[in-house]
Amino acid sequence: MDTSAQIASIDWQGRQLALEYAWVGAPSSEYPVVVFLHEGLGSLSMWKDFPAHFCTANGLRGLVFSRYAYGNSTARPAEEHWRPDFMHRQAIEVLPALFAQLGIERPWLFGHSDGGSIALLYAAHFPNEVSGVVTVAPHIFVEDISIANIRAAREAYLHGDLRSRLARHHADVDSAFWGWNDIWLDPAFRDWNIEDELAGITCPVIAIQGEDDEYGTLEQVHGIIRRISSARLCVLSQCGHSPHRDQPSELSREAAEFITTHRVYKNHTGDNHA
Template sequence: MSTPSPLTPRPPFLQPLMLDGESLRIESQWLGEAQEARQPLLVFLHEGLGSLSQWRDFPARLCEALQLPGLVFSRPGYGHSTPRTAPWPPDYLQRQARGLLPACFEALGLADRPLLLFGHSDGASLALLYAAHAAQQVRGVVAMAPHLFVEPMTLLGLHAAKTAYEQGDSLRKALARHHADTDSAFYGWNDAWLRPGFEDWNIEAELQGRLQCPVLAVQGVHDEYGSLRQIEAIAELHADTRLLALPDCGHSPHKDQPERLIAHMQDWLASLA
């Protein structure tokens, strides 16, 4: 039998997981022969309203371009993974970096596997936190539209999203195509960020001096949820950072400019090799 190429998506499956005494199911999908340990595994960490299916074909396209196997999954509260009732704790991303991701990787047989992390928005913050937590495992991070701290424009976007979700039906219907429980996905994320006191949330101190891998920090110049200060802050606290500011691009470069993003990532990885 021929070996599938890294781009070949396997059928999604529900991975059982025990975390803090709770039984969870994690919607997961391999791209290619992901268990083959000769290469780093490219792991995709979705945004605050994202899921496995919301990446669409981008993970397969990126894995094909890089000739790397991949893993895509929905965190609890999203997609077809176990729902999570709001409110989520204000440090939910830090908790996921310290608890959820290690448990997921252990359950999937990846505890000792070298990883490349590709994170978007919430997922980019999570990728940076996990890289700081598991420096020996992570070989590189692509942090796309990350949040290191809360900006006024971020809160404005969150308020606008809440209005759209509660007073219209287009956002709710759009989320229903990707999440079994839309309230779990929306309110877990939205309520956490809009809770009084969250405006002081900041992960810079948790990253300072703890990141050891190369970082490609990507931001759309017209990102409606964060300014270029987010990626500039990564470069200020970690010298091995390449900044990529994409003009005419919003919060989702992998949707707005996928070809340019893939080309830049190819060049970045080639420079590391």
Template sequence: MPTATPSPTPTKLSLKNLTLEVAHWQPDQTIRAAHTLVFLHEGLGSVAMWRDWPARLCQRLGCAGLVYSRQGYGQSDPVTNVRGPSGETAGVRHGRLLPDYMHREALEILPTLLEALNIQRPVLVGHSDGGTIALIHASRFEVAACVVMAPHVMVEDISIQAILAARQAYEHGPLRQRLTPYHADVDCAFWQWNDVWLSEAFRGFDIRPELGSIRAPLLAIQGENDPYGTMAQIDEIARAVPQTQLLKLPNCGHSPQRDQPEAVAQAVQTFIRDL
């Protein structure tokens, strides 16, 4: 993609009793953007971990953009006692995530954020957990379109094995050090994701019955070498949502936007143009 102006400096946005790290921009202030792309990060992601890919994609498409860090990630409000019992005080969550955490994000937090910023009918661009959140949101709310990269619509054995490997890399390898620059509380960011995925209750997570309610155009992207999921993930989406376009990328792991940035950008550009 062409070089873009730097991504805007993230700011803090207060939503009721929750403060989130956000970056919101127009690629060219003289042009009214046709769409706003809302980027939803992976299970260990944040605003900073997207790097400049969202800004470059928005510039290429002539779209506005929004990136934010979910609670407990990046510079957003922390989650206290993340390995303790789950609870809520004055609307702010504390304790470990529950198996419905992606539904809560998609159906409660994201709509509140979009309303606060007056974003209507966004194009959701979600990666991994963010892709799942995008799908759940699109099944209940009106969106212009949905782009999902390496989403999870069900739990596969390959996913659990990869997440077990991530735990080993975090406790005994370099993963904690690599993640530390991207999160105010790296242990919170890691354990809230890792613990819920490895919990017995989460093995039954399955959003396939909800996918049939999606009416928006949908682009689903999966790498052939993704250790966190097989092609069954996006094939199941296409089975439930007839208007789905599939992109299966060779030589690509769990992060298509990093492993195959130009192929993904070109596919998204074509997809958005056809809207």
């Protein structure tokens, strides 16, 4: 990962947020920027070298950033509890502000887990503002397997070494963990579902998931395919919830082929073309 992280300041809900970000890959790429959206406990640094290697190998320019409450971005106050629409707010409010600040137009979105859900939500609400979506191990509704493993993560954070491992990647590790864990285990979140919103997506979409994903069944990606008829499905064998760690070569191959096949150029404003 490029360690030359910078800070973007945006206005959100009447306050200033500082979001850490870094550019990776080919600065003069002919393709739109690929924006990497991390998982629920992720950050810029937790992607490690995957975005840089992926973009450099395929002639792409990438933007990697830490969402609000993660990494070295503005921390979440301890008294602030997220609502079930927290991913919608990231997609509909924060991403447009960040893109405007950095001059990013019609990016590709490469999202993992919660970041994959945020990518889908952005594409659904801004269909003309995105070139395509690579959604990896996304959530489109809440499953028992997800809740069980998020409860297990809570125990590992309180009584195991998870807190110390995450602290390497977050300036305020409690901000990152409890924001995510509390809302996912909130009974009000059990009915969270974005399936109906997927119908608004018109850009190219590839939905990728490991067959051994411990945070969701394959019904998550099959549900995407049922609602976006043009979407492509990719299931990776011998792979859990984090394909960029378990199967980085396979993930890179599938995602790069999809992006470069849908040859959308930076300044193109009409339909996608090859």
